[in-house]
Amino acid sequence: MADDLRARLDAMSTADLVAVFRSRNVEEWRAEVFPLVEEILARRRVDVDGLKAARAMEFEKTEYAPVESVASFSTALEANLCRMALEEAQIRAWLSTEYLADVAPHLGLAIGVDVLVRKDAAEAAREVLASIKAGAAAMASEVEPCPKCQSDETDRLPATDRASTIGAGIVAGIPLPQHDWRWKCRSCGHQWE
Structure with missing residues (x-):
């Protein structure tokens, strides 16, 4: 033998x-x-x-360390953007259920895609995400003056197009919000696209 x-x-x-x-x-x-x-x-x-x-x-x-979820998103795209922001801040991050959300979007919406970091970096990751949410990393946006009163005190706001959302829901089988942008003047209240 x-x-x-x-x-x-x-x-x-x-x-x-x-x-x-x-x-x-x-x-x-x-x-x-x-x-x-x-x-x-x-x-x-x-x-x-x-x-x-x-x-x-x-x-x-080989380094094994426990991980912790610091954020959860409904799509893999949003979770990847978060992961990239953390890695830009020198914090290693991974995603859970990323591919499940791509293959079955309705499950991604239901269970989410978690952004995972090592436990010892979780607090720093949360601080980075809080600063991003507060607008610390936001790009300066252009100001469009109000066409009615010429004021520079305007805001760019998301506007959901309900007809497109319903149409996309009929075609895709699930409602997919269709966003557009509109402007609103803080001085006179006028709104435009």
Whole structure:
């Protein structure tokens, strides 16, 4: 039996043997395979000690740390924008259920896409997100004067187009809000698009 196993391993390519040696997958291979693989690789002049050192370094580099959700969004797009903002602030972030929200948008709306960071960076991430929400990172917007009174005290506001939302809901099967923008004058109350 041992000779048959040795013959099968000898027939394998060096690259395949290195893969077996590096993975040490005991679910795929019996325990007695690994010393034989090491012996065959040494006979083929492969640096077995170097492979052992590289394998040890792989495990040393692996960092496992608990993560925490700092925000939740209904779409993967919004969650990715949040993740990118956090990474711009040097905070590593990951998304949960990102692909589920892409494949089944109604589930994304129901369960959301969470933005995850390591627990030790959660407070800093929340501060970054709060500053963004407060407008610290907002771009200066252009001011459009009121066409009625010429005042510069105007606001650009989102306006939901109900007809388009209903039409998109009929076509897509779920209501997808269609946003447009309108302007409103704080001085005289006039509104325009």
